[in-house]
Amino acid sequence: MNTQLKIRDADINDAERLVEIYAPYITETAVSFEYDVPTVDEFKERIKNIKEKYPYLVCEKDGNIVGYVYASAYSKREAYDWTVGTSIYVDKKFRRMGIGSLLYSHLEEELKKIGIENLLAGVAYCEREDPYLTKDSYKFHLREGYVMAGHLKDVGKKFDRYYDLLWMQKKI
Numbered sequence: 001m002n003t004q005l006k007i008r009d010a011d012i013n014d015a016e017r018l019v020e021i022y023a024p025y026i027t028e029t030a031v032s033f034e035y036d037v038p039t040v041d042e043f044k045e046r047i048k049n050i051k052e053k054y055p056y057l058v059c060e061k062d063g064n065i066v067g068y069v070y071a072s073a074y075s076k077r078e079a080y081d082w083t084v085g086t087s088i089y090v091d092k093k094f095r096r097m098g099i100g101s102l103l104y105s106h107l108e109e110e111l112k113k114i115g116i117e118n119l120l121a122g123v124a125y126c127e128r129e130d131p132y133l134t135k136d137s138y139k140f141h142l143r144e145g146y147v148m149a150g151h152l153k154d155v156g157k158k159f160d161r162y163y164d165l166l167w168m169q170k171k172i
Helices: 012-027 040-051 099-113 136-143
Strands: 005-009 056-061 064-073 083-090 118-125 147-158 161-171
Touching (some): 012 064, 012 083, 040 064, 056 099, 064 099, 083 099, 118 136, 118 147, 136 161
Antiparallel strands (some): 005 056, 056 064, 064 083, 118 161, 147 161
């Protein structure tokens, strides 16, 4: 039940827990195309840099962080100032509990306040699910109102396999 869930602004002191949530997506899946888990200090720097301009939110369940979401610049060119990329990660033990939807809902409200109108999500994809990648992220983004904007074939290589990247888009 969502009464136990709280959304708040992320803080650099959350970095250690956020790395714990993110690490399995790097080491066990092709969801992230990163190969190496960032250090806590690297993650603190990422949080600090993103928060200079965009929202970075965490979801707490009973006081413990169980997921996070943020927006980042799609491009440095001024013509893209109302477009952002979105990233979301939920602790695997807390998936399918509405946390991702709640995080995206709050992120969208914060983005509207600063004039953002266009959201882009890069989603790793494969035609046939394998031990490293399911279609869960793709299906989640569809449920959240994103539509397919582009399909790049075999652009990411991880675990000696090639993966596609879908660009999904949502107007808010």
